[in-house]
Amino acid sequence: MEFKDIKILLCDDSMFARKKLRMFLSSLGVVNISEAADGEEAVTKYKEVQPDLVFMDIVMPKLTGIEALKAIKEFDASAKVVMASSVGTQSHLKQAIVLGAYDFVQKPIDDAQVEKIIRNAMK
Amino acid sequence: MFAQFFGAFLLNNKLVSPDTLAQAIDDKKNTRMRLGVLAINAGLMTAEQVEHVNVAQQSVDKRFGDLCVDLGYLTEADVDRLLSEQPTDYLLLGQTLVNNGSLTNAEFEAAISSYKDQYQLSDDDITNNQNDKLSAIVKDFFHFNTAENARIYTDYVTLLFKSFIRFIGDDFTPIESTVVNEAEAQYLVCQKIHGKYTAELAIGCAKDEYIAFAERFAKEELTDEVDEYVNEIVGEFLNVNNGLFVVNESNQSGIELSLDPQNYIHDGKVRFEHQAFCIPVAFAFGEVEFYISVT
Numbered sequence: 065m066e067f068k069d070i071k072i073l074l075c076d077d078s079m080f081a082r083k084k085l086r087m088f089l090s091s092l093g094v095v096n097i098s099e100a101a102d103g104e105e106a107v108t109k110y111k112e113v114q115p116d117l118v119f120m121d122i123v124m125p126k127l128t129g130i131e132a133l134k135a136i137k138e139f140d141a142s143a144k145v146v147m148a149s150s151v152g153t154q155s156h157l158k159q160a161i162v163l164g165a166y167d168f169v170q171k172p173i174d175d176a177q178v179e180k181i182i183r184n185a186m187k
Numbered sequence: 188m189f190a191q192f193f194g195a196f197l198l199n200n201k202l203v204s205p206d207t208l209a210q211a212i213d214d215k216k217n218t219r220m221r222l223g224v225l226a227i228n229a230g231l232m233t234a235e236q237v238e239h240v241n242v243a244q245q246s247v248d249k250r251f252g253d254l255c256v257d258l259g260y261l262t263e264a265d266v267d268r269l270l271s272e273q274p275t276d277y278l279l280l281g282q283t284l285v286n287n288g289s290l291t292n293a294e295f296e297a298a299i300s301s302y303k304d305q306y307q308l309s310d311d312d313i314t315n316n317q318n319d320k321l322s323a324i325v326k327d328f329f330h331f332n333t334a335e336n337a338r339i340y341t342d343y344v345t346l347l348f349k350s351f352i353r354f355i356g357d358d359f360t361p362i363e364s365t366v367v368n369e370a371e372a373q374y375l376v377c378q379k380i381h382g383k384y385t386a387e388l389a390i391g392c393a394k395d396e397y398i399a400f401a402e403r404f405a406k407e408e409l410t411d412e413v414d415e416y417v418n419e420i421v422g423e424f425l426n427v428n429n430g431l432f433v434v435n436e437s438n439q440s441g442i443e444l445s446l447d448p449q450n451y452i453h454d455g456k457v458r459f460e461h462q463a464f465c466i467p468v469a470f471a472f473g474e475v476e477f478y479i480s481v482t
Contacts, residue, residue, distance in 0.1 A: 077448065078419045078422065078423050079415065079416055080416060080419045080423050081419075081423055123426070123447070123448055124448070125448055149430065150426050150429065150430020150431070150433075150446070151430045151433050151434065151446055152430070152434050153433055153434055153436075153437035153438075153444070154437045154438070154443070155437070170430075171426075172354070
């Protein structure tokens with residue numbers, strides 16, 4: 065798989081955070097990018113788009129990122145969901161790992177780390 | 188961060204005016220360190236000796252360092268060592284103020300000595316950005332030792348100033364804090380941290396400063412009006428800083444905390460459950476106020 069083929073879903077209630085990540089993904093050559101602005105929309109969009117990789121914020125309205133991760137994994141156990149949050153505490157990490165998160169990115173997001181995660185997901 | 192608090196020290200001791208300081212902060216990026224200021228800072232020469240060399244240099248065609256060696260003030264090894272060291276930011280600020288005539292060498296010598304004495308700072312502390320010394324300055328400067336949760340206030344505000352330098356810019360001066368019950372501003376962003384304790388955090392300022400702050404964080408030019416996007420950028424700064432604080436608390440103190448989503452208030456006020464510290468910060472683009480209340 066190449067960058068132009070991968071489908072990525074960005075879930076963050078911050079338009080600014082989504083824009084920054086989208087710009088970086090576009091610079092890599094990713095073209096299939098969808099967005100969700102809350103946890104509930106993240107689950108709906110996942111079912112609709114069935115992306116190869118999801119970047120999921122934790123602090124979001126309606127459903128938190130952790131709750132959305134749980135719902136997505138229930139729908140698709142093989143889903144690759146990367147938690148991308150400002151709150152990378154031990155308890156959040158533990159919860160995310162138990163629920164089957166693919167990886168964790170601490171905000172402010174490091175572009176090099178994101179690129180590495182995508183490359184791994186494409187293998 | 189030692190430079191920002193040195194600026195505040197000069198201001199509080201009325202050694203410079205706010206305008207002079209702001210100009211020097213802006214000018215210091217073009218300043219080249221001179222051996223005299225480096226030698227005064229290192230305690231190797233007095234201001235009087237530096238002045239003596241300056242006067243002597245007018246009648247002799249020799250470099251400043253060579254004259255210092257001839258006059259016995261410095262050894263050649265001293266000169267080499269001083270010139271090879273990377274100047275710290277607070278020294279560049281001091282040199283800029285000496286260059287533009289705001290401070291004499293003697294005033295600089297006295298100021299640097301008082302600043303180091305007040306906070307018990309060594310050159311190594313400053314060069315290595317010693318975290319415990321930075322925290323001690325923050326605690327003392329904002330009088331957090333009078334607060335019940337002094338450790339939390341100190342750790343949070345130390346991190347906040349590091350985040351300014353990392354994400355917004357180093358061209359700011361902290362101003363003395365006040366204790367308040369509410370925050371009122373044209374634009375306010377608030378966020379709560381909760382768990383073992385509750386911390387209420389807010390950023391407040393007028394429209395132009397709000398947009399300028401957002402532009403610095405987003406690294407992009409924004410419109411002249413505050414819209415949802417501008418709010419989200421300032422909100423994201425608060426969220427990122429609070430997230431880093433929550434992670435530090437989890438890793439260093441084993442305290443698990445959570446963040447609420449941010450609230451945005453336009454032309455309004457927020458009342459804190461208990462008293463809050465209001466921490467004004469003078470950036471080159473204007474003043475921004477930060478509020479913190481821990482219960």
